[in-house]
Amino acid sequence: QRLGFDEIIFGMSKTVDQIAKITDKYKQEKLDFICTGLDDRKIDILKKRYPEFEFIPKAGIMKNISSVPPKIKGKAAIITAGTSDAKVAHETGEILNCLGVNCEKFIDIGVAGIHRIFHFKKEIAESNVLIVIAGMEGALPTVIGGIFAQPVVAVPASVGYGVSAGGYSALLSMLSSCAGGITVVNIDNGFGAAMAAFRILKSGQVEK
Amino acid sequence: QRLGFDEIIFGMSKTVDQIAKITDKYKQEKLDFICTGLDDRKIDILKKRYPEFEFIPKAGIMKNISSVPPKIKGKAAIITAGTSDAKVAHETGEILNCLGVNCEKFIDIGVAGIHRIFHFKKEIAESNVLIVIAGMEGALPTVIGGIFAQPVVAVPASVGYGVSAGGYSALLSMLSSCAGGITVVNIDNGFGAAMAAFRILKSGQVEK
Amino acid sequence: QRLGFDEIIFGMSKTVDQIAKITDKYKQEKLDFICTGLDDRKIDILKKRYPEFEFIPKAGIMKNISSVPPKIKGKAAIITAGTSDAKVAHETGEILNCLGVNCEKFIDIGVAGIHRIFHFKKEIAESNVLIVIAGMEGALPTVIGGIFAQPVVAVPASVGYGVSAGGYSALLSMLSSCAGGITVVNIDNGFGAAMAAFRILKSGQVEK
Amino acid sequence: QRLGFDEIIFGMSKTVDQIAKITDKYKQEKLDFICTGLDDRKIDILKKRYPEFEFIPKAGIMKNISSVPPKIKGKAAIITAGTSDAKVAHETGEILNCLGVNCEKFIDIGVAGIHRIFHFKKEIAESNVLIVIAGMEGALPTVIGGIFAQPVVAVPASVGYGVSAGGYSALLSMLSSCAGGITVVNIDNGFGAAMAAFRILKSGQVEK
Amino acid sequence: QRLGFDEIIFGMSKTVDQIAKITDKYKQEKLDFICTGLDDRKIDILKKRYPEFEFIPKAGIMKNISSVPPKIKGKAAIITAGTSDAKVAHETGEILNCLGVNCEKFIDIGVAGIHRIFHFKKEIAESNVLIVIAGMEGALPTVIGGIFAQPVVAVPASVGYGVSAGGYSALLSMLSSCAGGITVVNIDNGFGAAMAAFRILKSGQVEK
Amino acid sequence: QRLGFDEIIFGMSKTVDQIAKITDKYKQEKLDFICTGLDDRKIDILKKRYPEFEFIPKAGIMKNISSVPPKIKGKAAIITAGTSDAKVAHETGEILNCLGVNCEKFIDIGVAGIHRIFHFKKEIAESNVLIVIAGMEGALPTVIGGIFAQPVVAVPASVGYGVSAGGYSALLSMLSSCAGGITVVNIDNGFGAAMAAFRILKSGQVEK
Amino acid sequence: QRLGFDEIIFGMSKTVDQIAKITDKYKQEKLDFICTGLDDRKIDILKKRYPEFEFIPKAGIMKNISSVPPKIKGKAAIITAGTSDAKVAHETGEILNCLGVNCEKFIDIGVAGIHRIFHFKKEIAESNVLIVIAGMEGALPTVIGGIFAQPVVAVPASVGYGVSAGGYSALLSMLSSCAGGITVVNIDNGFGAAMAAFRILKSGQVEK
Amino acid sequence: QRLGFDEIIFGMSKTVDQIAKITDKYKQEKLDFICTGLDDRKIDILKKRYPEFEFIPKAGIMKNISSVPPKIKGKAAIITAGTSDAKVAHETGEILNCLGVNCEKFIDIGVAGIHRIFHFKKEIAESNVLIVIAGMEGALPTVIGGIFAQPVVAVPASVGYGVSAGGYSALLSMLSSCAGGITVVNIDNGFGAAMAAFRILKSGQVEK
């Protein structure tokens, strides 16, 4: 399967040393790779060690991509409820890029101000798959799923405090959604949402 | 405090014998009372034993009210997301009646079909307090709270299956709501929501 | 949107009386409808009352469909880990039928006997979307997602006892999946999985 | 709706950079705003960057308010169980100020010393809405709700350790309260409690 | 250790057959015993089989006690918040009797009507250990512990619905209590509370 | 009630500033006080500010006690399962001292090496109340309660990792104990255990 | 792998119809099989339908075994804390029989009476693997593991009420055990424990 | 019992001071010991203080072993799903060494790439006990248990985020496994897994 990378490293649960060891190996083998889930401290250390690689701090990503991935037909929309969900949205966007998927972002159009959704109705309707990121009560995918007919991939975000802390409240909401056909990925899992969109768009291209 | 009843019995966690014992005492003391949380089996037995009392099975209530409560100024709206939440809505409505509070019901106008809310916008806007009952992902109070400026009392309903079962998903959603100023009562607690609305409307009448 | 039904009733959290009231209305309005989530007791009562409707007990469904839905291009595979997940698989299949989606079933090919998956590799590879139902440890979608490139909609099943009871163990597994791009719906939510597959297949047909 | 601010930023789940970006925009647009949920570290950085704004560290707030909000009729009481709940109380008080609501604070009058409540009985009785903040076993709202007839908005506080840690014990207590008509907001949600009080007091002013 | 019984059977998690098998053995060995945790169905069957034993349905108990236990100095108070907690209170009282402990009951003096506690202040103060049973928000032991200096054994009751269901809300409240020195037993564990009171009173009698 | 202190401050959930403000007040009013729940960082700061007070870092305590509390008859044993529970044991011991209660410590005699308990059998049997502290699976109180007849106050400790982390596993074990009459306090609540022992020993002294 | 059966059916999560369908197939194919997890109702129906098969109600098992399994060297001990765990112990014993494993049962020797374990010390020491079943606080495996050096397979039992209900308290205890090297299977999983013992004993026989 | 060490210290829940105090004692008594659960900070401090001891940072271990343990017959395989589980694998390996058990490691052969397991099939089949470490959805032990007949000891790893965080998702999966006879230890409990393997291999050597 030809993607924009040969390997993907999940950097969150690894020490900098573990990441460096794997990175060195891929570098030597001249493999394209992407490393996700990096916090600012890890990025600072890795930047010094690998000045030749690309770093996108707001997405928590380090990458070394030398070739352009084949373009996938269709388009994905990334929709977020607030500005606090930005990091997940940026991760999702970066991964979609590496997968050759076009995407457009609609940030901070959450449920409390429902008019903002209608404002972008036409643009959203033109996408083939909708990735909806929301923390707190996670109601946005339900509302989006009630208005639009496309596949909806919902991503619970871990922003929030009290019962919203950690994203469980949003996760349960999304799984309970009364708008039929919404699917859900793990909390903060921008990578998984991008991969799901990629699977969907690829599936739409094969002969049927 | 002059209410439409002197005593309230919570019938759900009591055996029929325990309820009958308390009922007999109130009957003898000629006290007005209301008993909530009754299932069909308990109502059948109690109906035979107390044909002189009033029974509202769809609300799970038995009552003996001889006097009319003083009318409270203002009006409450009872709004539900689906038809499955009806029992809670009926309990709420009955208690409001006994408390002397006028109310209007808006049933099955949940979030998946957001236009239904706009359809009743004017009527809802005329109420002074909004009681919003919803199960599953419990998003309705957030949407209502984003559109209307009145006090919102949210009631999570225990309808649903999987992660929605028991009403916890709706409860967490409502507590996490990004629409500021929504307050929440216990799952299925129509009685508590009615009492909260009563407290709010009474408070609005005192001199300030 | 032209589906195989005009209305859908969720029968699990409704009393037979509530279902009958809605059914009568749809019958009178000559609307095609489908009612899901019915147990054997409810089906027995409804069958007597509505002999003219179709009942599929193993799927928990009553329906009244007079017209053939437009055929959707592509095909869905329904894959289950055990024989205990059958009811969810049957519900999914029925809904897909009503939505005009072709589907094929692969029952009881769970992870403990991994060779069974390879046995059906070619047939599964021909589907455009894979619905994977599994209870207990819910590992099947991960294995499927590691072998096949199509969209995977994972459905946790509530079969099991001890820590598997209720389907939470399977749900968490599926959300945690290390096979990128798997999406998840609520426990036992065959209806939602069918709707998600429908959204995906429809999306593949629009111009991009 | 004319409030004491045009915009509100929730600072807890945002980086300082994200907050600064939004702040700059509001500053340039000459909008009044309030930013909540700030810890000491964030306040120190923001103070250096925006010496012209007002900071209330004990409430976790930065604000830029140029105009006086219209006065709301009525009064709110802020009642806390201990001194550890102070930050939530201060946030609540600040927001009420910005909303034009008069309030009085009754700090550290928790249930273990029940006489302290009776000591302030007359003052509390003069308020139109009671905001009650309590951590640990969260019993204070029940006791308050049993003595006073006004609307009670209960705020669980996250203070405590062991089973009290995070405020869940208090939250469940408050939702379970046997004193009818108590309503609850998210753990530590002083902002939400203030908004709820505002909704209630406004509602009391409209013609009915 | 000389108690009012030689053996105790926990009947809740046993089938009637298992109980009968153990009972037969004790009967044959002429041992005094007590069997707790029996529901009405089990009591009906056992009553027919063992007409010679004593049954206390409201306490869920069957017993065969031939000798009088030695009297323990001191007195225990059993205090309950509502009438729904009666079964636990009756079980506690029966066990205390069999242990030779005097006790007095104070039923339905919960926190929502705090005056009821003060009404019995003198009688309660005369007891040497206080067993306090409460469901829902479980606030009664905290209030009792704040007023009285004796040992307090708190018993969470499983009465209630929504978040109170099962007694977890009361359990957490009691463990979180801000009234120092309250101790807690398992939900509905009247037997354990009686044994704890027995241990305390016995301990008070030994030379120190 | 004459204790070894007039006031107690819970330092864990307060900032150093909040603690200092209360301390200053007590200092000025010449009140004896004890402050618990202090970590090393807080103790360092407070030590510099109040060199005249006594600090016990291993117990997390700062105190200012000028008078000797009246001696309580009887003796408490503090028993721990491991050396990791030491901090809770030291807190308990300090509070008992301030309450005028004699106590003896039996450290690291956990269940995995059951012979260690028998080694101290005689000494433990001489105490009038047993405080048993254990983390991980929390089995020690059950074993102690099965061997000794005195009141047992069990304290779950938060030591451990995986499912033992936070002390919940130990807490549930202790509440589930099959040794009748064990009572439990909050996780890490050495203060509460000491107060409970004090209540018990005092109760043993009053006329009965 | 030659076992005492060709197929195993998990009967708990299947309807009688589903079980019968599978049974008919195995019967026709002349396969030896065992069906576990059957309650009394299901056994009654199946007994009528298959009088030729063997039923062990106290173990919840139906089986059709025509050939004797090859004998495994070594012996397993089944140890239970109470009499309420009997069903799990019987299931375990039956499965071990079908696997060709000798076993001995030690029933009701729980932790509260620790002497009972020492009474059987010699017999237990002669077994090669110890299966320990316990509900409530689940402390027995820790004590057994501290005394004996053999492999310990711990089975949490779902008996109990309050926090013990469902077996979670016992499960957490066993996983937290401070006696090194104890392993755990799912709640009530007698089948799994027997299979684990079988794997262990077989492993001991192969050349190393 | 002759092991490679006389004493084992669990370093995670102890301060460096507590560890040093115990270490000093063992050093003076000339006891062989091993200390587990050490993070980098603790290792740095201890290394300076005890330059004569051996430190294995990647396993979190400090040890002082002067004598060679007797060799145990048989071999253990340590199998991990990813590279993030390395620390647990290293701890397990170190403990096995000290116990005199031979072991071989198979790192990063998780379920998403199932072919990697088949690649090592022959080597794994030669081991007598399989220790399988996996985080996230923890499916690896099920797959391993379905392919191999040896005893499987599953170790959930705490790596991951969202619902995988802390290892609960993997733990539940492993306990729910549909591959019969898999046993489980606490999250991250490499020590316990090594001890379990040791118990199993020892048991295989005794006469039966």
Ligand SMILES: Nc1ncnc2c1ncn2[C@@H]1O[C@H](COP(=O)(O)O)[C@@H](O)[C@H]1O
């Ligand atoms: N449906 C209900 N939900 C919640 N609380 C209720 C309900 N009905 C009655 N109550 C409360 O229960 C109290 C009576 O409880 P009890 O003495 O147990 O009958 C009343 O004072 C009410 O506060």
Ligand SMILES: Nc1ncnc2c1ncn2[C@@H]1O[C@H](COP(=O)(O)O)[C@@H](O)[C@H]1O
């Ligand atoms: N089996 C099912 N599972 C989940 N949701 C369903 C199911 N059947 C119907 N629904 C949803 O429930 C809605 C109808 O709910 P109601 O108005 O309460 O009957 C439909 O619009 C569907 O979105």
Ligand SMILES: Nc1ncnc2c1ncn2[C@@H]1O[C@H](COP(=O)(O)O)[C@@H](O)[C@H]1O
């Ligand atoms: N302290 C707070 N607690 C809860 N919600 C808040 C708080 N402060 C602001 N908000 C809400 O958060 C919204 C702003 O979120 P954001 O766009 O992420 O800054 C506002 O509209 C408020 O509804």
Ligand SMILES: Nc1ncnc2c1ncn2[C@@H]1O[C@H](COP(=O)(O)O)[C@@H](O)[C@H]1O
């Ligand atoms: N009592 C039991 N507990 C756990 N698993 C079981 C039990 N009985 C059978 N099984 C497992 O369930 C599988 C059969 O499941 P099924 O195909 O649904 O009947 C068998 O291969 C066993 O691994």
Ligand SMILES: [Mg+2]
């Ligand atoms: Mg926003």
Ligand SMILES: [Mg+2]
């Ligand atoms: Mg509806």
Ligand SMILES: [Mg+2]
């Ligand atoms: Mg199967």
Ligand SMILES: [Mg+2]
């Ligand atoms: Mg205080």
Ligand SMILES: [Mg+2]
């Ligand atoms: Mg009452």
Ligand SMILES: [Mg+2]
């Ligand atoms: Mg130790």
Ligand SMILES: [Mg+2]
């Ligand atoms: Mg027993």
Ligand SMILES: [Mg+2]
């Ligand atoms: Mg890997």
